[in-house]
Amino acid sequence: MALTINHLSIRTLDMESTRRFYVDLLGLSVGPRPAFPFPGLWLYRGDHADVANAVVHVIGMDPNDPEGLKKYLGDRDVSALTGSGAVDHIAFLADDLAGMLANLQARGVTPRQRTVPSIGLHQLFLDDPNGVVVELNYPAAEKQALDAAA
DSSP, X not given: OOOEEEEEEEEESOHHXXXXXXXXXXXXXXXXXXXXXXXXXXXXXXXXXXXGGEEEEEEEOOTTSOHHHHHHHOOOOGGGOSGGGGEEEEEEEOOOHHHHHHHHHHTTXXXXXXXXXXXXEEEEEEEOTTSOEEEEEEEHHHHHHHHHHO
């Protein structure tokens, strides 16, 4: 199994200040983002055609409409969004979805799963012992193959 860090994801009530920091100060650029059920930005370190270049994902928290975010990634206390509490999750590119699902099942762990068809990605979300959300990203084709074999 190979793991590679994919992106940093930050929840914020102030998307514009966060955008300015990463774009104006660090030189990232705003690029394409799937139509998730919550506001946000994907900030790229290069070519926007390659989603692997979207190294910072900014997750906007809309206090007037929090349900899309809560349902997709889970709820977070707004008062914890300072310091490292603003880091929402870490993500890894991975392979061998079947092996990971078998490993998790053997350990009694049920991941939250999502497929993002527009970018060919299947995601597993897990919580580490400290409450840090870990996202494992697999090619959606691996999930399709598992479904076809079932």
